[in-house]
Amino acid sequence: MxxxxxxxxxxxxxxxxxxxxxxxxxxxxxxxxxxxxxxxxxxQKERMNGIGADVVVMPSNAAMVAGVGGAPIPIINAKFLATLPHVTVASPVIADFNMSSAVEIMYGIDFKSYDALRPFRFVAGGPFQTPDDVIIDDIYARSGKGYHVGDTMRIKNHEFRVCGIVENGKGGRRMVPIDTLGSLIGSEGKASLIYLKTDSPANDDLVMQEIHNTKGLANYRVQTMEDLVSQYTPSRFxxxxxxxxxxxxxxxxxxxxxxxxxxxxxxxxxxxxxxxxxxxxxxxxxxxxxxxxxxxxxxxxxxxxxxxxxxxxxxxxxxxxxxxxxxxxxxxxxxxxxxxxxxxxxxxxxxxxxxxxxxxxxxxxxx
Structure with missing residues (x-):
């Protein structure tokens, strides 16, 4: 048969x-x-975990994906948050949704504080030297025809020079100075979110409570990085x-x-x-x-x-x-x-x- x-x-x-x-x-x-x-x-979950932050502060209307939803937070707030008990690092970031060449979240960062969350591992080159520098990860460097330190790329109709290539897994695949990105999108002196590093995960709740009890910050959305990443499930999108x-x-x-x-x-x-x-x-x-x-x-x-x-x-x-x-x-x-x-x-x-x-x-x- x-x-x-x-x-x-x-x-x-x-x-x-x-x-x-x-x-x-x-x-x-x-x-x-x-x-x-x-x-x-x-x-996205892997790259968010690689940032090294313990707590993230976002505006109340922020989208779930890395705080995408404009840049309404004054960067000066990061300086205040850095003075709170148990906070060791406060890093303001602009997370700008970009679809010019591919779907990505462009990161505008303050290099010193962002690097303090978890140090970059440079494959080539180094930190920003000028406001028109861009740091890319090794995966993006291999994309297209390939990028090397010293090459130029156009981002939001602005020429940037590749100053460094880092190991992937630390937020965005392309990162530019926060002030430069802010001026390009009309959000000078503003951030989309602020990443905080605490002296111990056991103190995360104390930090979040202190932020909510602070006048002018009570309406911000504050949560641990672990909680934020756990929401990256199909049902939440x-x-x-x-x-x-x-x-x-x-x-x-x-x-x-x-x-x-x-x-x-x-x-x-x-x-x-x-x-x-x-x-x-x-x-x-x-x-x-x-x-x-x-x-x-x-x-x-x-x-x-x-x-x-x-x-x-x-x-x-x-x-x-x-x-x-x-x-x-x-x-x-x-x-x-x-x-x-x-x-x-x-x-x-x-x-x-x-x-x-x-x-x-x-x-x-x-x-």
């Missing part, structure tokens, strides 16, 4: 190839959208779950319809074959199993092709866009496999049921 199943698939190679491709596309769609979203989230559900639904519908059409047509074309099997004593369950076994083989081949193609997509994106995070996890590969396989089987159920119901006399008389 297994030989018959394989022979049936090989008898119509184009149809089998189309079915396998449809399942593969379904898998690629599911895994790619998840890998892109999860990659962006996990990359508007539209993430909806986008994921829409893509998965479209992918399942595509796989279902292609498998349904393929197996429905196959059953119609093999009417006499089914009649012979039933006249030889094959039960309805046997006929159903033949159709479902064919579908299972197509689904397995499609899933394997889809997983391989997704890794190909990741490799291509890594070459073309090295700063682009694309995270494939074993859990979602398993979910993608299960969803695609289940969709294919459900698509074959009606054709299988239709084949099992055929009368052997009518089937043998079919021309």
């Amino acid at each position: 297994n030989k018959l199943v394989i022979a049936n698939l090989l008898h119509r190679p184009l149809r089998s190839l189309i079915s396998v491709t449809a399942v593969a596309i379904e898998v690629v769609m599911i895994l790619s959208i998840v890998a892109i979203f999860m990659g962006m989230l996990d990359s 508007p539209g993430f779950d909806i986008a994921l559900e829409v893509v998965i639904s479209i992918a399942v519908v595509v796989g279902f319809l292609v498998i349904f059409q393929s197996m429905y047509t196959a059953v119609l074309e093999r009417t006499r074959e089914i009649g012979i099997l039933k006249s030889l004593g094959s039960s309805k369950a046997t006929i159903v199993s033949v159709v479902l076994r064919e579908t299972a083989l197509l689904a397995v081949a499609g899933v394997l092709l889809g997983i391989a193609a997704t890794y190909g997509v990741r490799a291509l994106l890594h070459v073309k866009f090295s700063t682009f995070a694309f995270e494939l996890t074993g859990a979602w590969i398993g979910w993608g496999t299960l969803i695609a396989f289940a969709g294919a089987i459900f698509g074959a159920l009606y054709p299988a049921w239709m084949a099992a119901r055929k009368d052997p006399i009518d089937a043998l008389a079919y021309e």
Whole structure:
């Protein structure tokens, strides 16, 4: 019977190839959208953790992602916060959402205080020397045609010189002096958020309470870095779950319809074959199993092709866009496999049921 199943698939190679491709596309769609979203989230979490801050102070209306939402905090507040008990470093930062060349959060930093949170590890070059300098991480340095110390790049219609390349994982991939970025976006003397380092994590709550009890700072949003990073989950980002559900639904519908059409047509074309099997004593369950076994083989081949193609997509994106995070996890590969396989089987159920119901006399008389 297994030989018959394989022979049936090989008898119509184009149809089998189309079915396998449809399942593969379904898998690629599911895994790619998840890998892109999860990659962006996990990359941001990793870089936020690498900043070295214990407490972050943001305006009450700030977006969850690194305080993105303008730069309304007077930088002078950082100097006051640095005087609070248990605060060892207060570093003002502008987090500017930038989509000029790629989706990124541009960082405007005060180098001395930002470096004090957790020191930079320079691969090449060093700190800012002029207001028109930019520090980039090693991943960004490898992007595009590659950047080296001394090269220039255009940011917000302003020429910057690469003064240093650092190891990735410390906030933004590109960092410029906070005063320069502030003047470029019309927020001179302002910051988006202020990172604080305390003398001990045990004193974080005391620092936050002191800030809330300070006149003029009571309305600021203050939380530990740990709490902020823990919020980087799909459910906290508007539209993430909806986008994921829409893509998965479209992918399942595509796989279902292609498998349904393929197996429905196959059953119609093999009417006499089914009649012979039933006249030889094959039960309805046997006929159903033949159709479902064919579908299972197509689904397995499609899933394997889809997983391989997704890794190909990741490799291509890594070459073309090295700063682009694309995270494939074993859990979602398993979910993608299960969803695609289940969709294919459900698509074959009606054709299988239709084949099992055929009368052997009518089937043998079919021309």
